[in-house]
Amino acid sequence: MTKVSATLETPILIVGAGPVGLALAADLGGRGVPCLVVEQAEGPPDHPRASVLNARSMEFMRRFGVADAIRDAGAPDDFPHTALYCTTLNGFEIARIERPHHGGRGSSAGSPERAQRCNQIWSDPILRALAASFDSVEIRYRCRFETAIERADHVLATVHDLAKDEHLTIAARYLVDCSGGHSPIRRALDIGMNGSDYLGYFLSIFVSAPELWTHHKMGKAALINFVEPDGLWRNLISLNGRDLYRFGVRGKAYYDAPDKVDADRLFNEVVGKPVPHEIISVRRWAARNVVAERYRAGRIFLAGDAAHLNHPAAGLGLNTGLGDAIDLGWKLAAVHQGWASSTLLDSYEIERRPVGRRNVGHADTSHANDREQKPGPAVGDDTPEGARVRQRLTDAILPSQTRKVITDGLALGYRYDPSPIVWDDGTPPPEDTVSDYHPTARPGSRAPHVFIAPGRSTIDLFGKGFVLMRLGTAPLDISGIERAFAQRAMPLAVETIDHPEVTALYERALVLVRPDGHVAWRADAPPADPLALADRVRGAYV
Ligand SMILES: Cc1cc2nc3c(=O)[nH]c(=O)nc-3n(C[C@H](O)[C@H](O)[C@H](O)COP(=O)(O)OP(=O)(O)OC[C@H]3O[C@@H](n4cnc5c(N)ncnc54)[C@H](O)[C@@H]3O)c2cc1C
Numbered sequence: 001m002t003k004v005s006a007t008l009e010t011p012i013l014i015v016g017a018g019p020v021g022l023a024l025a026a027d028l029g030g031r032g033v034p035c036l037v038v039e040q041a042e043g044p045p046d047h048p049r050a051s052v053l054n055a056r057s058m059e060f061m062r063r064f065g066v067a068d069a070i071r072d073a074g075a076p077d078d079f080p081h082t083a084l085y086c087t088t089l090n091g092f093e094i095a096r097i098e099r100p101h102h103g104g105r106g107s108s109a110g111s112p113e114r115a116q117r118c119n120q121i122w123s124d125p126i127l128r129a130l131a132a133s134f135d136s137v138e139i140r141y142r143c144r145f146e147t148a149i150e151r152a153d154h155v156l157a158t159v160h161d162l163a164k165d166e167h168l169t170i171a172a173r174y175l176v177d178c179s180g181g182h183s184p185i186r187r188a189l190d191i192g193m194n195g196s197d198y199l200g201y202f203l204s205i206f207v208s209a210p211e212l213w214t215h216h217k218m219g220k221a222a223l224i225n226f227v228e229p230d231g232l233w234r235n236l237i238s239l240n241g242r243d244l245y246r247f248g249v250r251g252k253a254y255y256d257a258p259d260k261v262d263a264d265r266l267f268n269e270v271v272g273k274p275v276p277h278e279i280i281s282v283r284r285w286a287a288r289n290v291v292a293e294r295y296r297a298g299r300i301f302l303a304g305d306a307a308h309l310n311h312p313a314a315g316l317g318l319n320t321g322l323g324d325a326i327d328l329g330w331k332l333a334a335v336h337q338g339w340a341s342s343t344l345l346d347s348y349e350i351e352r353r354p355v356g357r358r359n360v361g362h363a364d365t366s367h368a369n370d371r372e373q374k375p376g377p378a379v380g381d382d383t384p385e386g387a388r389v390r391q392r393l394t395d396a397i398l399p400s401q402t403r404k405v406i407t408d409g410l411a412l413g414y415r416y417d418p419s420p421i422v423w424d425d426g427t428p429p430p431e432d433t434v435s436d437y438h439p440t441a442r443p444g445s446r447a448p449h450v451f452i453a454p455g456r457s458t459i460d461l462f463g464k465g466f467v468l469m470r471l472g473t474a475p476l477d478i479s480g481i482e483r484a485f486a487q488r489a490m491p492l493a494v495e496t497i498d499h500p501e502v503t504a505l506y507e508r509a510l511v512l513v514r515p516d517g518h519v520a521w522r523a524d525a526p527p528a529d530p531l532a533l534a535d536r537v538r539g540a541y542v
Pocket of ligand 1: 015016018021039040041049050120144145181204285306312315318321
């Protein structure tokens with residue numbers, strides 16, 4: 001019979017040690033906030049999932065001090081991030097999109113970091129080691145969350161320790177559901193998911209094919225989409241730039257009977273001839289493009305795949321989830337440390353759900369483009385008709401797929417607008433575009449990147465408490481702001497920067513940046529009521 005052990009207490013219980021739960025634990029750990037992570041599995045997954053950390057996620061990794069570890073673990077610096085479209089690897093090329101500002105160690109115009117290819121089989125263990133390195137973080141594997149009941153000032157959760165076969169009761173002030181797409185918590189709370197009707201069925205095949213590029217003439221590419229007579233339904237994603245790939249196959253029949261699938265045959269088909277390879281593992285999964293109706297129910301928050309699900313075509317699921325963790329981390333810390341009340345936590349859903357809807361919407365549209373392609377039987381033929389069909393596809397695929405695979409605007413240009421904890425300055429927002437990022441320091445935006453010293457970005461100033469940037473040479477008295485933040489026990493650092501590019505880009509003499517690196521307020525003079533500013537940005541706006 002299963003034993004029942006004593007009650008554990010923690011300020012914050014995180015259910016799920018996927019990347020989002022681990023990033024949240026690392027963020028809290030870095031702020032010295034205790035938390036307990038429970039995970040039903042034995043450790044990080046050994047089958048590949050998401051492969052790309054976009055530039056914003058890499059900025060988070062930079063702040064965590066693990067950006068180099070991610071780069072070292074992923075694809076080699078010189079591996080091209082090319083997205084290739086072809087009939088087979090030994091057939092006809094249809095389109096090619098180069099992504100020169102992805103990968104490698106340099107910066108790009110908008111960020112000190114570039115998007116990196118590092119699959120979860122390597123990035124999740126890095127996040128786990130990071131989270132576990134903090135004394136205030138405890139991670140318990142093989143512990144399955146079962147129930148949660150909300151009380152007046154805490155949540156009471158039951159967890160099954162599978163190794164010891166005993167039940168634990170955990171009292172937490174807040175619970176964060178990072179348990180992924182099948183979230184038992186979201187279901188128990190009866191929180192629906194809204195979005196498109198799309199439901200896609202897939203097999204994910206983990207395959208090793210050493211030096212595959214020596215068996216064809218298409219060259220190295222990170223993402224290879226096969227354009228076949230009945231559409232784009234197979235792709236090959238390079239994982240380590242050497243031998244490992246994630247081979248994706250769409251189709252309900254495959255999903256329903258994975259054991260009957262001849263993965264070797266499917267693989268040789270897309271290569272266009274038999275080549276040496278080994279199938280390592282096969283998993284099935286279903287994709288939807290939906291967002292939870294709510295991200296909060298009392299003391300319980302939803303983050304990551306528990307809150308939003310999307311087809312991975314545009315690589316947004318994991319990256320959107322990391323953004324959730326970063327938004328929620330400092331807010332939970334503020335409440336735990338006592339300089340904000342729980343009203344600050346209301347802003348989590350207000351800020352993050354629109355980002356979830358925007359990114360899921362983009363994934364839905366861009367994948368719909370894939371589904372609409374119906375090339376017909378001539379696509380692989382070496383005939384004038386085949387050439388005409390391929391040219392038509394090239395013309396259609398290039399614009400739609402560029403929007404799918406270059407998403408720097410989505411990655412860096414998201415903003416919290418409107419937000420009750422941001423002080424709108426009335427300036428018009430820049431255009432919100434998918435591929436191009438338009439830097440801005442308008443309140444609500446991610447504070448933009450400028451190098452202020454060799455290798456040191458404005459981004460590197462942010463992450464702990466609030467930062468008041470004093471830009472240019474105008475003598476401004478900021479003592480009122482400092483007194484107000486001290487009165488509310490809010491962490492504040494002042495950075496005086498006389499750098500023309502920063503002054504021009506940030507557009508104001510004073511810019512207040514939140515612990516998550518988003519601009520909270522900006523002006524050319526100190527506010528008339530500094531306490532009102534401090535109260536607004538700590539969520540005491542009611
Ligand atoms: C098979 C598969 C293939 C994928 N492939 C891609 C891809 O190619 N590209 C892409 O961009 N995205 C892909 N994704 C999605 C991507 O992996 C997710 O967006 C990302 O992992 C989200 O992170 P998360 O932490 O929110 O959730 P998850 O990574 O799902 O982590 C949730 C964790 O919660 C744990 N958990 C669940 N229930 C309980 C419970 N009751 N008690 C304790 N722990 C629990 C789970 O074991 C899991 O470790 C894939 C997902 C799957 C499932």
